[in-house]
Amino acid sequence: MIYQGNAITVVRGTGDASDAIATLTFDRKEASVNTLSSTVIAELEEAVSALGAEEGLKGLMIGSAKEAFIVGADITEFHGLFAQGEEAIRDMLRRVHTIFNAIEDLPFPTVTALNGLALGGGCELSLATDFRVMAESAKLGLPETRLGLLPGWGGCVRLPRLIGADNAVEWIAGGRENRAETALTMGAVDAVVTAEALEAAALDILARAEAGELDYRARREEKQEPLKLGPIEQMLAFESAKGYVAGKAGPHYPAPVAAVKVVQKGAGEGRDRAQAIETSAFIRQALGDVAFNLVGLFLNDQAVKKTAGQYARQARPVRQAAVLGAGTMGGGIAYQSASKDVPVLMKDIKAEAIEAGLKEARKLFAKQLERGKLTTAQLAERLTHLRPTLSYGDFGQVDLVVEAVAENLEVKHAVLTEVEDRVGEEAILASNTSTISITRLAENLTRPEHFCGMHFFNPVHRMPLVEVIRGEKTGDAAVAATVAYARAIGKTPIVVNDCPGFLVNRVLFPYFGGFGQLMAQGADFQRVDTVMERFGWPMGPAYLLDVVGMDIAMHAGEVMAEGFPERMGDEDDRRVIRAMVDHERLGQKSGKGFYAYEEDRKGKPQKVNDEAAIELVEGLAKEQREFSDEEIISRLMVPLCLETVRCLEDGIVGTPAEADMALIYGIGFPPFRGGALRYLEATGLEAFVSLADDLAEELGPLYAPTERLRAMARHGERFYPAPGA
Template sequence: MDATLPWPENAPAAGASLRIDEPEPGLLRLVPDPPHRSFPVLDGPLLEDLEAAVTRIESERPRGVLIAGRRPDQFLAGADVHAIRRVRDPRVVESVVRTVHRLYDRIEALPCTVVAAVGGPVPGGAFELCLACDTIVLANDPRTRIGLPETKLGLLPAWGGLHRLTRRVGVPTALDAILTGRLYDPRRAKRLGLVDRLTAPEYLERIGADLALGREPLAVHDRGRRAFFIDRNPLVRAVVGRAARKQLDEKTGGHYPAPYVVLEKVLEAPSVPRGLWAEREAVAAGRLVATDACANLIDLFLGMEEQKRLGEGADRARSACEPPARRIGVVGGGVMGAGIASALALSGADVRLCDLDRGALDRAVASHRKAVGKRLRRDGSAARDAATDRLTVATDLASLGRSDVVIEAVAENLDVKRRVFAELERNAPNARLASNTSSLSITELARDLARPERFVGLHFFNPVSRMPLVEVVRGTATDDATFQAAARIALELGKTPVAVRDVPGFLVNRLLGPYLDEAVHRFVQGASVERVDIAARDFGMPMGPYELLDEVGLDIAQHASKSLFEGYGERMRPTEGLGRLVHPRRLGKKTGLGFYVHDAKKQKRPRPADDLVQFQGRSASSASSADSFDACLYALLAEAVRSLEEGVVGSARELDLAVVLGTGFAPFRGGPLHHIDSVGAAEVVRRLESFANAARKAGLESGRARFEPPRLLVRMAERGETFLADDRERAAGAA
């Protein structure tokens, strides 16, 4: 090939990555089967072998070509993202895009029928390869997902997918598919026109062969007159574009370049001559790959992929043989326990939820039914009934006797939790036990257990249905098998597990503590709640610190701050202002009043409470608000460095991933340590010293301690080092 992505170090010999055979006369079958990959990706060796196969097809001119996977549920995982991350030169990216375009164009122009018969994950470049074929047959299987998720990595589908999909399904559908980066289930993909035909996995290759050899007529997707009218009418496209841009502005705040480039290119696609597709996509891809947003989003994606190994441990073969936990008990029918139980039942586990309060159980069942109806609304009634029935309830812990795992989610009280676990050891002797505690020591909780090695922390975040992070906390006695079983539960739920040391607040809550308390301190000093929250959203946070305090609950935040103070001392000393605000009728969103007034009618943004000034030391002013968000942010950054220094997580990459997934920290910035690298360690040290000096002058010992630059950061500033450079080198070597 003229140009390819960087090759993996363990690249096989030419011809080894693509299997070619002739299952019957006149039919050539191409199967990606690289020996150096457990799951095939479109890397340099495979693309080169595919080019050689196309040359052979052009010469031999078979009647049909079938492109299929190793198995009906395994085709291609898209492009080699590790290789893309190593390229920042736009010229290299443009050259690669043009090269792959020429290859896919040759596939499209082959003098025979080419059928893609695929299943399992078919994302990005894999789907773009399918779009170059005459017909796409998709395995109708729950494991199958297909789409173009490139915008989630700060990119666009640049191997012809942007233009081919737009021509295939029309501007509105293509915009939604590419901008959301959604991976569609088979039935929705067929309904939208992304694929031509569905079939059971066991018939996939037979149907593909029949279509390729003409034994069955090719399915042709009919876009309909409406799509044609929109695509060919520039005025209508302009209206669609304005509406889409407005939505993008509201959703991204203008921080993510890729969606805006996609919007522009898709709107123009219907009128772009075929010969210009490659150049337009190449230039756009080159421009995007050089952005920090792209690099940071790819780092987050690679981090999530790496965390999937937590469920394997050192002995992958042994881990693969151990079945996942299918019978799971949950103790505690409150918001967290009910959410965990519902998520587990929706994932396919048989779940029993226990609570002494029958009313709590009834509310949990009602909430689960609602979640099932929403999540499985496109599935049949049988699937909805099965998901509903997988959650049962009881008031007696003896009913959990056959559980593989039991997850505790009762009140944050050490004695209460210990009594629950003592009873669970008696009633479920073969179960591994896990606690959803957010503030108590896993080692202390396990202290009186007969089998502490089978005990682990499994900290979910609220709301369980939406928050993608689970902190997996190993106590001093937790064995590897229990830790891996807990990580696998998180993975089964589609969440990202991160291994965290057993320290007060674990990781995410430890970092949120000084961030939120500094916000309370600034509020007491007269900062404007609304202006600080606007500054946070402008930075890229999903919500400001005061909005977050209301969301969490002022009482919960107060309890957490006391716990952190007990664990870390002066720098975590809670500001007294929050205590004055907390009242049974003023706990934040759940009571309708906190820093904001939360009306039952879902207004776009809640309005600040009218009486806030009475809780402030002086009236709000623009001067007191100017650097308030920066102070909150830098308090978080300093605690992030301390956490890394203490080994709370294994690497800078894991820390950033956990904070982004657990707090919503601006993903395009990559996380707190990415942000420090971007600003520069020396500048961050200077800002911290400035905040610390201001606190010292004000006689605030807690503020001085909070902003004291961590030793690791000072050392890095002196040496001109960054956090992520070493991490990336290790990741590249592992890939």
């Protein structure tokens, strides 16, 4: 035994290795995956020091005892580290560079056996060894730009020298996980083998290097010297890349372009100087708001998934699902279930509706085939998981039914009571409703404890969120089963309590209310859209209403007005939407709303300006005012954030993390801002309350802060723990 720690062991001569070969194995005892936490880095430092002092070694193999190799740094430590400031971050980076450089400089050949995911710091560690062998099922990547960062442990230095600057820029800026075949083609790894042959292949490479057949010293020199690119080649490689990457990333995500600049600036330098350039750039990104919020987003996502996992572990698996209604939503849910290998019945009362649902499913499967996501055999198999039916004949064997018929209380009552008589006593019923109270929908059911809401978002195959809604009589088993089913079909479920609009729509409609008030005061809806899209929304409120559909927005707005009359009962908030409905301008589905829609070459609706819509909106304005960008943002964001706070205070949603993730996954809240509650904290609660009070004085209760929020502002409280706390 050369070294023994809690996460790392180093031994001589394990398995087929001779006594001259050392094996360093990562296996964090307290975790399901390996991460490079500060404690693991400390162990690695000790282990590498011990390796350097060991006599008679002729090679080192680095591997993992877990399914994944190393999934990266321990992201839970990032906020605390970043809060310590520039010098603390620099010290950490220098320490890791010193360790990885020591591995690279060991006086014998080294190889990494990549048995599973090797991401971020795990990938960078493997780049420090002379060779890499990869299992067929493993993946390799540097996803740091997705956290608003860039590779800081040598990835920006070593990868371009291994696979070329252009390929490295694509890997780093894109942040994708790369399959073994791609990694081999690019030159990032030296061999791809079956998982069973991984260790033997790694040891074979060490033997060939020791015998002089493979020149490991030349490999090291290549990684440590400047890139072999002339000035013209550099300009062609990097200048065009910066423009392309900036266009893909957008103005709110600076890390991908910063990473390209690091590779460019370090291209003419040796290892140590290039790493210093990488370190300085990493620190700049780490101290920015985008990285803070995207790291927070990652942590929130992990917390939400952990909560969902706790629910799912209490549930019986859903082996057979069913969907009532083969319309847009029902067909989408049925496709999603079948695409994840969960058999599903799709029932409707009309044969033409069934055929339309099947046609949509086939189209979506065909797109998967075109993109190489499915083979023809897999497509055929998954289509067999979707069975259309006009009767309840097979419903006795169904574990969970999703009702997705028209958004009408009487229709849903009739369908739910009918299906309850046709399923087994333990079957779970769920309603895909966006507005109707789950408690009211359960009124006619004999087993209301087996009923809950399951609100999907459109289009189902793209939107990750599912709201699982607990009514007054909903039992834990129903919630657990519905959460388990949502996870099984690839969705992120968030459990919320019943109220008008549940969580996402309840928060969204005050945003629309603020937009309605702006229209009443003469704001230009196209300018409002532009401002909010620059703020970070995927589409502005007018465009979003067109996509939602004016009739749907009108119905949901009326539900909100009935449920929260003081804040959402003002007719002015809905006047423009009502006028659109009256003029049959329902949005994209009717070809006209705030904008007109024309099909592009791919058959997708493309918005264009429509003078009739502009005249209609202008004619409804009670006054004409000019608004600054800051005023437009405040008028829309303040009511949205306040309603999020109220949902948290009312117990509609359990945690700030769940609230923020629901808005990001459900309505596209700008991810780089971290969610409504993160945005509030970035603004400063005291400043936000003051702004809201000023707006409430002019515009009414929609903008009035809650008393609890006022108290939080006075006492310096937060929704999230302070970084480093």
